Structures are given as structure tokens and as C-alpha cells.
Amino acid sequence: MTAEPTAAVRPRNRRQLIVEAAGRVFSEHGYHAASMEKIAAAVGITAAALYRHFPNKYALFAECAGVLADRLVAAVDEVPPGAELPRVLTAVSRVTVAHRAAGGLYRWEARYLNRVDRRVLRARFGHVVGRVDGAVRRAHPLPRPDEGLRAVAALGAIGSVTMHATSIAPRRAEDLLTASALGVAATDPAAHRPAAHPVELPDRPVPRTRRAEILAAAVPLFARHGFASVTNEQLARAVGLAPSALYRHYAGKADILAAACLQAAGLLAQGVDRSLHGVAAPHDALRALAAAYVAYSFEYTALNSVADGEVAGLPPELRRPLVLAQRDHIAVWEQQLRLARPELDPRGARVLVHAGFGVGVEAGRRLGWRDSPDHRGAVTALVVGALGL
The missing domain is CATH 1.10.357.10 (Tetracycline Repressor, domain 2)
Incomplete structure (x- = not known):
């Protein structure tokens, strides 16, 4: 039975x-x-x-x-x-x-x-x-109000763990993120130390071909409305083309997004290379990296937001080159951070690097991405604070 x-x-x-x-x-x-x-x-x-x-x-x-x-x-x-x-x-x-x-x-x-x-x-x-x-x-009282900038930046350091897949034990992650946020909170944004060398970003790309014009028009549309909400008709109208004519230059809308992300990665890599030229000491290298990243974020706000926020919408074959470029960029930070802080293992260093990126994004947002030397200096100081330097 x-x-x-x-x-x-x-x-x-x-x-x-x-x-x-x-x-x-x-x-x-x-x-x-x-x-x-x-x-x-x-x-x-x-x-x-x-x-x-x-x-x-x-x-x-x-x-x-x-x-x-x-x-x-x-x-x-x-x-x-x-x-x-x-x-x-x-x-x-x-x-x-x-x-x-x-x-x-x-x-x-x-x-x-x-x-x-x-x-x-x-x-x-x-x-x-x-x-x-x-x-x-x-x-950490300051002689002047910071309008919640340190609090938002500290939360950006903690929230950064949701944006990457570094494998790390939960308790270890909690300790690292809390320490990073404490470093941010203890930083006076107005007392930033300038990088040893001025940041030299590449010039803004000048669209000289129809393909480049489409890309230049697509970036602000993607940033404002979101990739999925922008239609081919909107893209075509922005450059004075019929929608069908877009396919003579790009296989599809996702290819335009991939081109924007690759452009962002290339501009950031050039800025990093220029900033690190002639810099030897790890602490100075990290300040140079932070200054370059922040300057890039303020200079190319729309492009950076598209590359950062829309990459998940790409199919795997288009996303892979971008993931590799991001890994190369993070590896530069990780190497210098482990030289400056030998007690960190690779995973811990990677978590802190991402915490620095999170600080840059949230502090920049808090400031409305209003570009000025003081704002760039304040955000750079907070990013450096997140690294525990």
C-alpha cells in the first residue's frame, strides 16, 4: 500500500x-x-x-x-x-x-x-x-555646515557593496564598509589636499562623422530618460535622420549604448594614465586616481551616468569588453591601495575601491554635479577618506 x-x-x-x-x-x-x-x-x-x-x-x-x-x-x-x-x-x-x-x-x-x-x-x-x-x-563637528555631504558620502561607501559582485564574508564586508564610512565622516571636505599634479583630462570628443553625431546625441537622451525609454525615432530626430537610416551606422540601439560605454571607459583610462604619469608613491598615486576619477565624473556627468547605470541593459556579448575595461581600471586602484595598506588582501582592497566610487557618485549627486574646483576638491577628499588613508 x-x-x-x-x-x-x-x-x-x-x-x-x-x-x-x-x-x-x-x-x-x-x-x-x-x-x-x-x-x-x-x-x-x-x-x-x-x-x-x-x-x-x-x-x-x-x-x-x-x-x-x-x-x-x-x-x-x-x-x-x-x-x-x-x-x-x-x-x-x-x-x-x-x-x-x-x-x-x-x-x-x-x-x-x-x-x-x-x-x-x-x-x-x-x-x-x-x-x-x-x-x-x-x-566630527566642523566650523561650517556641510549640508549633509559627509553623511550622504558615508552612506555611498556602504551602499557601494550592492553594485559589485566581489565575494567576501558578510562580517568582513560589514567591518570594511563601516570603517570606510567612518573615514569619510572624519574627513573635512573643505580641507582637501590637492593632487601632486593637476588633473589633465582628454578633450571632449568632437563628432566629425554621422556615427559620432548619433552617439553624441544619444548620451544626453539616455541619461535623461533611461536607455529603455528612448526610441529610435527620438534618436533619429535628434540628428535629423529617418529612423531607418540609423541602421546604416549602428546595428541597433544596444550598439549605440555599448559605444557610449566604451567611450566612457576610454576617456577615464586616458585621464588615469595622464594623472599617474611621474607619480611614484602609492599614497600620491591614490590621490591622483581619486582626483582623476572625480574630475572625469564632473566633466562627463551624463556619459558617466549612462555607462554606470545602463550597462545591465546590454546583452552579454556587448557587455563583456566593458566588464574587462572596468576590471583593468579597478586593478590599478587595487594595486596602489595594497601598496599603501599592506594589511589588505585583494578582496578587501577591491571592496574599498568600490566604496570610493560609491562616495564619488553620491557626493557628486548631493552637490548636483555643479562643477567647481571646490566641489571637485571636496569630493576627492571624501573618496580618499573612504580608502582609509
Whole structure:
């Protein structure tokens, strides 16, 4: 006699499992490339079952963003008011590392929220920034207000772990990120030390061919609206072509995006090479690298945001050269950081390099990418602080 087969039992926390899986899919693939079918497969259910919990992809996306933000709010609110800065930052690091795979959707994908949901999300993050800013100002008071710049930059260091796949033990990651954020908080942005040599960036590319004109017109459109939202008609109109004429210059829209990302990588590599010329000491090399990265970010803000935020939308064959270029760039930083701090292993150094990048992005955003020598110097100082120098 055989036992009757038991019916599958639906988990009581299925909605939570869906949100967890969806956050990972949105973070990895981006909002537009993440389908309900991919999310359902990640949960191990059918798309039809997924629609019983969420009416559409946007509703699921908005809940993912809200849940992750609520976790950060809860983490800082569990810390007593007036707590010391390390305790506040440790709480943020612990939550961020625990939900690392889903955290990447905040950096670029939150732009796809509607105005109301975006306002709610901004308020939640504003609460977190406010708690961190209060702890930063108590620990390291400045003679002048920094408008939350150090707090935002410190959170950028911690949040950077959601943007890369370096394999590292969670506790080790928490310790490194907290230490990096503490280094940022202890930095006076107005007391920056200039690099030994002035930053010399390559000149802006001058479009001299129709192909180059298309690329130059595409970058601000991608930066403003997002790659997936820009149509071939918009691209063609920007350069005075019929949409069908684009295919004489590029095989498709993804090829234009790949060309933009490769252009960004090339300009950054040239800036790094020029900045490191004649620099020998590791500490000076890292300051030169930070200054070059920050100068590039301010000079080519739209191009950098496209290269950083849209690469997930590329098919693997177009993405691979960009990944290799990024690895080469990170390897330069990693080598100099390990010379300056021999106690770091390769993974730890890589985590801190990415923390520096996160600081650059979030501090630049906080300043509205308003370009000036003071703003470049302040952000450079904060990036150097993130490296623990």
C-alpha cells in the first residue's frame, strides 16, 4: 500500500519570498529587462501565481523599493538617539550587506518610480540621512555646515557593496564598509589636499562623422530618460535622420549604448594614465586616481551616468569588453591601495575601491554635479577618506 501524495503547501511568507526574489532580479537586470516570468522563475512559481499577489510589474517594483528602504529606516531607528557614530553606521552596514543582492535597484532604477512613490522613497532615505548626519556632526563637528555631504558620502561607501559582485564574508564586508564610512565622516571636505599634479583630462570628443553625431546625441537622451525609454525615432530626430537610416551606422540601439560605454571607459583610462604619469608613491598615486576619477565624473556627468547605470541593459556579448575595461581600471586602484595598506588582501582592497566610487557618485549627486574646483576638491577628499588613508 502506497501513501497518498501530499499536496504542495503554499508558504505563508510567499509574498515576502516574491519581494526578496524580485529585488534581486530588478537589481541585476534593471527594471525594463526584469520580467514577471523571470521573477516567477526565481521564486519557483508560475507567472500566473505571481499575478495573484501583484497586479503588474510596477506594483511589485514599488513594493521592493519600499521594503528595502523600510529596512534601513528600521535599522537606524533601533539605534538610540544620540548613539555614537560607529553604532549607527554598523546598523546600516549590517542591513545593506544582508540585502546586498537587491540593493542595487536604488542607485539607478528608482528613477522608474512614479512621482508619488519617488517622493515617499526620498522621504524614507531622507530620514536615514538625517540620523547619520546627526551622528556625523556630533562625532566630527566642523566650523561650517556641510549640508549633509559627509553623511550622504558615508552612506555611498556602504551602499557601494550592492553594485559589485566581489565575494567576501558578510562580517568582513560589514567591518570594511563601516570603517570606510567612518573615514569619510572624519574627513573635512573643505580641507582637501590637492593632487601632486593637476588633473589633465582628454578633450571632449568632437563628432566629425554621422556615427559620432548619433552617439553624441544619444548620451544626453539616455541619461535623461533611461536607455529603455528612448526610441529610435527620438534618436533619429535628434540628428535629423529617418529612423531607418540609423541602421546604416549602428546595428541597433544596444550598439549605440555599448559605444557610449566604451567611450566612457576610454576617456577615464586616458585621464588615469595622464594623472599617474611621474607619480611614484602609492599614497600620491591614490590621490591622483581619486582626483582623476572625480574630475572625469564632473566633466562627463551624463556619459558617466549612462555607462554606470545602463550597462545591465546590454546583452552579454556587448557587455563583456566593458566588464574587462572596468576590471583593468579597478586593478590599478587595487594595486596602489595594497601598496599603501599592506594589511589588505585583494578582496578587501577591491571592496574599498568600490566604496570610493560609491562616495564619488553620491557626493557628486548631493552637490548636483555643479562643477567647481571646490566641489571637485571636496569630493576627492571624501573618496580618499573612504580608502582609509
